[in-house]
Amino acid sequence: MIFSIIIVSISLLLEALLSNYLPIFVGSQNFFIPMFTLVSLVIVFPYYNETSKFLKLCFIFGLIYDILFTNTIGLNITLFLLIGLILNFLDSALSNTLFSIIIKMVISIIVYDVLSYGILLLLNYLNYNVLVLLMKILKSLTLNVIYAIILYLIVGVIGKELKIKKLN
């Protein structure tokens, strides 16, 4: 539990840091949108034996995400919990190899983006068209797939060193 909290916390801080500096160097047409908190949740999921414990982790980081970044207390908690449940559902269908983890990550990002866009559109908070959503998803994938591969390898090595059991 502590191991995964540290991994997700580092990812959250890295997401905040990169969101500050990437637009300066890349410009307004930012092709790298970090969603490292979500990616790290997908990576640490196989280290949980009990779904309830993983959902608690999703709740805590959904709350922090809401308070720190979006001021929408409850929205990200709900979305993170939902992604936790989807990961649990996918667990029976997909193994925990790197390829499967990337597929799970892509599904999680798509679900998160489509739902947050849909809810905000439904509540008349924004008026972007669907093309912007598709572009956002595509932009999200590039950087996050790279981060997922790096994090998967790092977490795998540390997990072995600390002898933390991973579910297959």
Next chain:
Amino acid sequence: MSSKKKKKLIDTKYIILIIIGIIIVLLSIFSFIVKDKRNLSKPEQILKDGIVFVENIILFPFKYVGNEISELYHLKDVYKENQILKSNLDRYDLLYTQNNELKKELKALREEMNIDYMLSEYEYLKASVINRNVGYWYDTITINKGSMDGIEKDMAVITSKGLVGKITKTTNTTSDVKLITSNNSNNKISIIINNGEEELYGILTGYNEKDNTLSIEGISSNSEIKTDSVVYTSGLNDLFPSGIIIGKVKNVEKDNYGLAKDVNITPTNNMSDITVVSILKRKDDKK
């Protein structure tokens, strides 16, 4: 067997109803939560201040290095900026004298007309950006000044280049700024296009990310608008003071019905490269 099937069917119906009920309840809660007008509750403010404080401590060395790299990155513009400043320096004495004359005239006019307070009288509070649009759809930045520094909701936020946005949420030590590039349906700003000879009033309605342009609607099709005309706030909605530069006209198109003109403007501020901002605070708002 048939009663079992019937029972199962009823159960499924109930499950669907419960799911629909949960979705409706959640959407009702979210509709309240996402409102820009909503004030943060005390627990939310305390939690946010605490988390931001911890975040700043941990990220301080990284942000320091990031700022240094960012400054190095901007060094390439220094020579160009220096040339512009040099050319402006020649006009400094003239502008200084003109400014003093205008001040005297303004003072005399105010005394004559008994005006105690003018909208243009603001003091500038400097703040640094600590978080930038992590939620993507929300188009906000977080700054390191809050209600303890006298920041209040709806205050205008600017840089030396022009308008950035307005304050939407405050805690004791931080504030959230909604950028003018936000495509929020409530984000409408009354503006003036200075056409050289006449001033045209319009409303800033949205942002096109692809072209990096802001859209203005409500301009009569009879009006002539030149490219590079300056666009600034009109001060009509009492939220932003008049005269804050927003951008310059890029191109003009006829709307779908041919009755009015849609004007696209390039913002003077690069919204992805804002590190320091000023918050406009009325001088008589000191508490």
